[in-house]
Amino acid sequence: MDTKRKMPILPVEAYISEEWFDKEQEIIFGNSWQFAGLTEDIQDPGDYITVQCGHQNIVIVKGRDQRLRAFHNLCRHRGTQLLRAVGKKQKALTCPYHDWTYDLSGQLISVPEKEEEFPDLELDKICLHKASVDIWRGMLWVHPKPDAEPITKWFEGCWEYLGPHDPTRLIEYPDTIYEKVINANWKIVAENYIDVYHLSHLHSNTLNMYDHANAKYGFVGDHYMFWEPLAKVYHDNLDKLSPTKRIKEMTDEYIGAYVPWLFPNTGLSETDSSWSVFHTIPLAPDRTKVVVRSKIEEMTDWEFYKKSAKSNMSWHGLMGGETKYGNDDPNDPMATGDFMAEDVYACEQQQKSLKNPLFSVAATALKGESTVRTFQGIVEKWMSK
Template structure:
C-alpha cells in the first residue's frame, strides 16, 4: 500500500524517479526566475540560470535588446558561459573556440578551411533561442522560444501581490545569500505557505503580524497571502520599521505569495524580498534570497544598525530578544524565523523515510499545503497529456 502525504505519495518527496519527472514536466515547462533587471544593464552583460533540464542565459545585444539562448555550443554542446558577467562583443566556446555574436549568430569557426574543407554553413548553426521577459523588475526565462507570455502566466495573481514597485527599489547587497536545505523542494514550499504554523513555530519571531486575520487564496497554481500587523506592533509602526517605507501610507501588512513552481516574495512596509527555490535532489533544495529597499541615500544610517546585528534576514527585520536568543545550539531559540523553518523542513524530510510515518488530518490553516500538492499533480498530468 502506498503511503500518502496528504495528496501526494511519500515517494514524491523521496524518489529520484519522481524528482526527474518534476524536472522534465514542471521546471522545464514553466517560466524560471533568472535575476533582477539590473543584473543585465548594458550590451554584453549576461546571466545564466538552470531551468529544469535546460541551462539558459540572457544577454543584452548591441541593440540593447535582451535575448535568451540555450547555453549550448552548436558544435559539441559545451556550455558557453558561466554564472554572471560581461563579455566584449562575442561569446566564444571554451572547447573549440566556435564564436557567436551577442544576437546568437555563429560568426567564426577556427581553422575552418583546413578542418572543414567544404566549409560550415554558419546560418544553420546559430544558438538555439529561448524566451525572456521582464515582470516587476525581475528577469524570467522559458526553455520554449514560443512560450505563452509571462503576463499571461502571472496575470491573474498580479493584483494580489501588493502595491510595491520593485523596479524602483534598490538592492541591499549585504542581505543577498544562498544556502541549502536538506529537504524536498515541495516541503520547502509547503512550509512557506503553511498558515497554521505561523503562530506556533514563529510565535516569538513573527509576532509583529496578526496571523489570525491573514487573507490568502489561489489564482491558478499561484498562491497569494496578506496579513496585517498586530495591534500592538502597529501602534508604533513607523518607529518599528527598520528601514524607510517602500510603499506609501496607508498600506500596511505583509504580502507573502508563492508563485508556481517556487518563487516566494516577502514584501512589507519597509522591504521587498525574493525567496528563490531550486531543487537539487529529492532531499536537497537550494534557496537564494535577495532584498530590495528604498533609495540607499534614505537609509544609509540603517546599515550601521544592521551591521551590529551581524546579519539581517526577513522582511520584518525583527529580532527576538528572549533569554535564549543567542543559543546557537538550539534552532528553536535562534531568534531567526529562517533558522526555525529550515529545522522544521529537515525534520519532516527525515520522518518521510520512517516506516511509521503517517500524517494526521490537515488543519484549516494547512489547506494551502494540500492545494499546492494538487497543483503539482494537475500540472504534471496536463503536461503528460500534452506529450501524448
C-alpha cells in the same frame, strides 16, 4: 503503492525518489517561467547571466539594442556549455572547447579552420537554441521554450494581489544576499512557505508583527496569493519598530505583508519596509538551495544605523524578546529568534522522517493547511500532463 503514505495528496516518493525528481525537472521546470534574477543583474550590452531551468542551462544576454535574449547554454558543435555564471561586456559568445563563436543574437559567425575541416558547413543555418526571457515586476524570468506564453499571461490575475511596491526603484545593498542549502525536498520548502497554520506556532515569537488570524489567502491559477495585516502593536509603533525606512508606496491603505508563492519555485515577501524574492532551486530529492535577495528604500549608512538601533531598542519592550525555546543554546535554531532558521529546521526535520516506515500524515488543517493540499494538487496536475 502504499496509499496511506501520502503527503496528503502527493505520494511520499515525490519527496524522496530520484526518478520523480528527474521527471519533475523535465515536466515542471522545463515548461514554466522561472525567476532568473533582478533586472539590474544585466546592465549593459554584452552582459550576461546563466540560470538553470530543470535539466537545461540558459544564458541571458543583453544585445546592443538593449533587448535581452535567452539561449540554451550549449554549443551546437558538440554540446559544450558555453558560459559560466555571470559576465560583462561580451562582444560574442565563444565555446571554450573549439572556439566556435556566436554573435549576441545566437547566430554562429565563425568556426576555426572552417575551409579545411567543415567545407560544407553553412554558418548562417546554425543558431543557438532559443529560449524565452522577459522582465516582470523588476525581475528577470526565463522559460526554456522559445515560444512560451507571455509572462503576463502566466501571471494573469496576480498583480492585484501583490503589494504596491515598485521593486525597480528599491536598492539591494551589498552583502544582503542570503544563501543556504537546505536538506529537504524543494516542495517541503514551498509548503512551509505557504503553510498558514504554522505561522502562529513555529514563529510565535518571530513573526509576531503580523496578525496571522486575519490573513487572506488563496490561489490565482497555479500561484498562491497571501496578505496579512500588521499586528496592532506593530502597526501603532511602526515608525519605532520597522528596522528600515518605510516603503514609499506602502501607504496606510495598502499596509500589511504580501507573501505570494509564484509557481513553481519563487516566493516574494513584500512588507512595509522591504521587498524580497525567495528563490528555491532544487538540487536533489533531498537538497534545495534557497537564495533570498532583498531590497529596501535608499538609506545612508547613518540613517540605516539610526533606524535599526531605534528598532532594536524598542523591539523588546513592545514585541517581547523571548524565543520559542529559551535562549541558552547559541546553536539551537529554535533559539536564534530568526524565523528563517526556524523554517529551515522544520523543513529538515520533516524530510528526515520521510523514509521512516511509520511515517504518515494523520490529518491536515481544514483551512490553515488547505494551501499545502492545493499546492500538491497543482504539482500532481503538472506531473500527469
